[in-house]
Amino acid sequence: MIRLQRVTFAALYAYGHLLAVAFSLSIALACAVVVVRVPHIRKELGLTLTLSYALTATASALEMWLALRPSLWAGRFYLAVGGAVFFSLVVSFHLHYAEEVLPDRRRRAYRTAIAGTAGYGLLLFLLLMSGVLDGGHTRTVGLWGAHATMPAMPIWACVLCFLFATANVPLCVELYLREGPNRRSRWLVSSGIWAGPFVVVWDLGICAGINPYLPIGGYLAAILGIEGAAQLVERLRTISPAESSVGGYKLQKRLGAGGMAEVFLAHRPPMGGIDGVVQRVALKRLRTDHADDPHFVRMFLDEARLLARLTHPNIVQLLDAGRADGQLYLAMELVDGVTLQQIFRAANARGEQIAEDVVAEVGVQLCEALEYAHALAGDDGQPLELVHRDISPQNVLVDRHGNVKLSDFGIARSTDRMTETVTGLVQGKLTYMAPEQLRGGAYDLRADLYAVGAVLFELLTGEHLRRARSDVGLVQEIVEGRSVRLELLSERSPRFAQVLRDALAVETYRRPPSAAAMRAQLSSLRTDAHGRDELARWVEIAIEYRRRLDDESLRARAAAPTAVRPNPPARGPS
16 A cells, blocks of 8 residues: 555656646747747747746756656756756846836846856856766655655755855845836746745755755746746737727727837727717727836826816817726727828928928917816816926827827826826927926926927928937937027028927027917918818828838738748738
C-alpha cells in the first residue's frame, strides 16, 4: 500500500511538471506570436516576457531531469535558469511600466541598477558552472518516491546566490508603489518577483543540506505564469474592440486616441425595440492603463460634468455617460465630417490655398463656441471662468454642412473643477499654447483666443506658425515671443494680418478682450455669404483624400506579403 502511494505521488509529481512545461511553452508561444503579429503591443510585451516563460518551461523540464536521473550539470543549470527567470521578469516589469510612471532621471537610475545586477548574475553563473560554488559535489533528497539531485553548496555560496535574488526585489518596489497608470496590473505582474526570494531560500536550503524536501522553483514559476496569460488576454482585449461593447454600446471601429482616452465609432441596439432606430455615437473611453489612476479618473469625470453643462450648436454634445465593467465612458455626438487638421492636409496635398472667407467662417463659429463657453455660469450663478486650453486643428470638427464644432474639454480649466493641473505639468499642444501658459503664470480666456489665432494662421497660409526643431526650442521661441512666421500674413492675406497679429500677441492686453470681440473682427472680413458652403466643399475634399489614403494603405498591406510569398493561398474578405 505504501509502495503504491509512493508510485502515485512520484507519477503525479512528474505529471505536474509535464503540465508546467506545456503551460509555460504555450504562454511563451502566445507571447511570441503577439510580439510578431500585433505591433500595437510589441513594445509592451517585448521579447523579455517571451523569454521569461521560455526559461520557466526550461526550469520545469530541468526539475524533471533532476528527478529522473542524478546529474550535477542539470542541477547547476536548474539554479542558473531559475535566477534568469526572475531576473527576466524584473527586466520585463521595468520595460513595461517604467516609462509610464517614472521620470527620466529615475528610469536612468533603474537601468544602471539593472545592468549592475545583470553583471553580478553573470559572475555567479561563471562561478557556478566552473564548480567554485559546489566543488563538484551533489546532494540528493527524496520524498515519497520522487528524487532530486542538487549541487552541494556551503552556506557562503548559498548566501551569494540569495543576494542576487533579493537584489532584484528593490528594483521593483518603486514601480509597485507609485501612483499612476496600470497600478492593478503592476500589482498582479509583480507577484512572481516577490515570490522569488522565497523560492530561492527553499531551493538553496536543499543545496545547503538544511531542507530535506524537493525543489519547487520551476513548478511554482510555471504556476505564476497565469499572471502572464492574464496580461496577454487584457492587452488583446484592449486593442480588439470589434466584437466588444461598453455600457450597452457596440464598438464598431477605433476613430482615434489621445493621452487619456480612446474614441470609437459605436451604436446602441434598436431603441425601444424598434428595428432601424439606432443611435450612432462617438464613444470616448478612458484608457485601460489609466483606469486605476485617481488623477486621470477625476479628470475624466470632471470632463463629463463640464460637458453636461455645455449645450451649443458649435460644441460637440454629450449624450450619455457611465461606468460599465470598471470602464468609464462618454457617449458623444457623432460628427459626420472631418477635423480641421484633415482639411489642412488635404489642401496642402492639392497645393491649394483655402479661401479667406472659409477661414473667416471657421474663426467666427469657433469664437461663437468660445463666447458661450467663456460666459458659462455655475448653479450658483457665478461665472465658471472656463478656459478650454487645448484648441488645436485636431480638436475642431467640421461636418458636411460646414458647421464647426469644438470638442475635447478634457483639460479645460474652470472654477468648479475638482482636478487641478499638477504644478509644473504643461497640458495642451505646444504649437497652439499661449506664452503665459508655458510660463506657468496666471492666464485667462485670452489664452484660447491665442490658440484660435494659431489655428487660423495655419489654415490661411498653409504652413505651421513656428518651425522650431525641438520642443525645447519651440517653448523658448513662444515664451520669448519670437515668431518670424507672422510675416507670411502680410504676403498672403493683408486683410487678416492685423486681426491675427493681435490674437497672437505675446502681451495679453493687445489681444481681443473677449471671444465676442474677436468674432466681430472676423465677421467684418467675410465678403462672401457662401463661406459655409465652401467650407462644406472642403470637408468633402478632405473625406475623399482620407479615403484615398486608406485605399492606398490597404493596397500596400495587401501587396506586402506577395514579395515574401509569391503564391499566397486564396482568402476571403477580412
